[in-house]
Amino acid sequence: MDILIRKAITADLDLVTHIEATCFPPAEAAPREAFKERLKYYSGHFLIAFDEGTPIGFIDGFVSDDEILTDEMFADASLHNPNGVWQMIFGLNTMPEYRNCGVGGRLIEAFVELARKEKRKGIILTCKEEKIPYYAKFGFVNEGESESNHGGAKWYQMRIRL
Numbered sequence: 001m002d003i004l005i006r007k008a009i010t011a012d013l014d015l016v017t018h019i020e021a022t023c024f025p026p027a028e029a030a031p032r033e034a035f036k037e038r039l040k041y042y043s044g045h046f047l048i049a050f051d052e053g054t055p056i057g058f059i060d061g062f063v064s065d066d067e068i069l070t071d072e073m074f075a076d077a078s079l080h081n082p083n084g085v086w087q088m089i090f091g092l093n094t095m096p097e098y099r100n101c102g103v104g105g106r107l108i109e110a111f112v113e114l115a116r117k118e119k120r121k122g123i124i125l126t127c128k129e130e131k132i133p134y135y136a137k138f139g140f141v142n143e144g145e146s147e148s149n150h151g152g153a154k155w156y157q158m159r160i161r162l
């Protein structure tokens with residue numbers, strides 16, 4: 001598979017909304033309005049993967065000086081601070097028919113590369129317990145339970161230092 005990864009632009013709104021709605025049940029999927037804000041504030045921290053022009057996944061998150069990833073950040077893209085030291089990950093999605101081929105991994109690696117180029121201290125994400133070993137493979141370290149209870153689930157915070 002010949003995967004191309006590029007930064008998002010505001011015109012990608014429908015495309016990313018579609019990927020999100022395909023990857024998450026309606027109660028959990030971030031709505032179009034949320035992506036509109038995210039693309040407005042931080043399209044430079046929003047990468048989309050394509051297979052021969054077909055959008056197949058994305059990774060996104062803003063930058064902050066805060067050491068902790070909170071639910072408030074997911075809900076308010078305007079908190080993006082371009083000069084912050086920590087790159088956050090809010091979403092990582094691969095379209096179902098493209099999973100288990102390394103697309104998610106390629107997106108994580110591209111995000112790490114971008115953060116390194118921008119001289120960030122590192123990257124912070126939150127995930128459910130079953131994804132901890134997956135992110136650990138890329139160098140993320142589990143810091144224990146997050147204060148988030150998004151969707152009533154238990155979340156863990158993980159961080160990679162660059």
Ligand SMILES: CC(C)(COP(=O)(O)OP(=O)(O)OC[C@H]1O[C@@H](n2cnc3c(N)ncnc32)[C@H](O)[C@@H]1OP(=O)(O)O)[C@@H](O)C(=O)NCCC(=O)NCCS
Pocket residue numbers: 023024092093094095098099100101102103104105106126127128131133134
């Ligand atoms: C989580 C998610 C983004 C992973 O995307 P993906 O593109 O399938 O990720 P990868 O292909 O990099 O890795 C998935 C698995 O396939 C394996 N894999 C990677 N390349 C492979 C290959 N060429 N052949 C076989 N397996 C491969 C990986 O080792 C990994 O296995 P593991 O889960 O046992 O560690 C995707 O499942 C998704 O969109 N899920 C719904 C949304 C979601 O839950 N997002 C995460 C929120 S924390």
